[in-house]
Amino acid sequence: MNRTLSQTYKGMPVLITGHTGFKGSWLAIWLSELGAQVIGYSIDPPTQPNHFELCRLNDKMTDIRGDIRDYEKLEHVIKEYSPRIVFHLAAQPIVLLSYDCPKETLDVNVGGTVNILEALRKTKRASAFVGITSDKCYEDRNMIWGYRENDPLGGFDPYSASKAMAELAIASYRDSFFPPEKQGDQGLAVASARAGNVIGGGDFAEFRLLPDCMKALMKNETVIVRNPASVRSWQHVLVPLSGYLLLGMRLLENSEAFSGAWNFGPSEMQPMTTQAVVEHAIRCWGSGEWEYRPLASSKKETEVLRLNWEKAANRLNWVPVYPWEKAVAKTVDWFKEYRTRRSDTRSDMYFVAAAQIRDYMKEAMGKGMDWCR
Template sequence: LGGHDPYSASKAMAELATDAYRQTFFPPARYAEHGVAVATVRAGNVIGGGDFAAYRLVPDCMKALMAGEPIGVRNPLSVRPWQHVLEPLSGYLWLAVKLLQEGPAYGEAWNFGPLEQRGISTQEVAEKLIALWGNGRWVHTDPGYAKVETGLLRLSWEKAAARLGWRPVYTWEEALAEIVAWFKAYQRGDDMGAVMQAHIAAYEARAAALGLGWMK
């Protein structure tokens, strides 16, 4: 929140709109009457196996690596809070449990971010994916237009840690290793349903070993 580019401003606008809706139609003080608790959630830059979206760093990297082509990186020094998709999903589901159990006590704004508070550059991500894949290279590409976007984005999840007992499971490198493993399995023609079930089970096992509340 608090950014000056349109994308960042849209996040703040969403919070204002949601709070106005909450206070107008589902005021917390009258929860006993309407039974609705409204929360908002924000995640970092979510990444994971199976994402083939266009103009996104990790999908573009993996498609290039599978095709044996160089990876085009538009803004190598941009820093983003990269996180595996299972991280925010675990937080969202655990928050939903709390909303059902305790209602408006948890009807607020929540962040679910990555383990690394410093943020990781797009160049670091591309180079790590190349190393994990085993070959490849990246090149700096000119986007061809002056797109205004924030160079540094971070996300604090201290509130989720303190009140939900939530924390990330994977480091950024472990998240990328999971992604590369997924795409290698995809390229081999493996049963991807079974692969994804195995990845979810591995994530849950790590979370259980860390003693996270949502696994109890």
């Protein structure tokens, strides 16, 4: 198993659901840089501005607009393009929003996952499926040592519960229709990937720490922090994406060895507080201040959330390249570049993202991950 990402994905048709979102657009750029034939299936970008449009990705890939809840259209797309591998990222990704629209959150995150799995079962076109869920799929027990892949699933809020349900749906389809030890009666290798608190350039979503921080700093406004003592495992978007791409490559090589659930988390033994992250972002930006303003709501959010990623380290030869300080710095670098370019309607942020991807791959290879080429 000495293949590299570029050797695996070059020329390969790859379907990304949710490609207009923050993580999906970064994954589309990375796959494009690897030479893949990228097909995206998603609703319109969820924010204005957004990373997908700033990078002009509709000119660089097959851009299909559709709702993950539209089973017939989804099945038609799979039949038409016959992707070799599917990365499923389409989701309602905001915890606080799930309190306001719980049914939609469950319909999208659970029903959408079932739709893509059922379409793959019926069409028999793909060879591998990587379902992206969340670190919030675990039962909230405030474990400071980190959740492992075999810890109980659960969820207090609708978003977290939806991700636990999505994990159960993935496991059910895998065990019922695509058993790894038999390569599945239809040949589909199935895995799920769990990561959380991903940061990076181009994220403009509401109710997220770094996007809220950067939007305030760009306006010379005070950064509002609602939970400064909350502990999270902060990681740059390229950290889990490298894991997703590696996992997809390994699934194509050996379904039995690499099917199942995988955690991808940051390098720190001790996760950082939101206060520390905001203060570092302000230092990287060069100016600014923050203010504690408690959230005027009874909506519960997990206070301590950390993943154990030893399985990925031992079996995939994967480790996170960026420490949290560099993850924040790279995020701030992107927004500084965006601030400089945003008045130019012809500007294309694709090349900024592609340069950060090349830097990440170079550092990964320097840490012994030769597959990251």
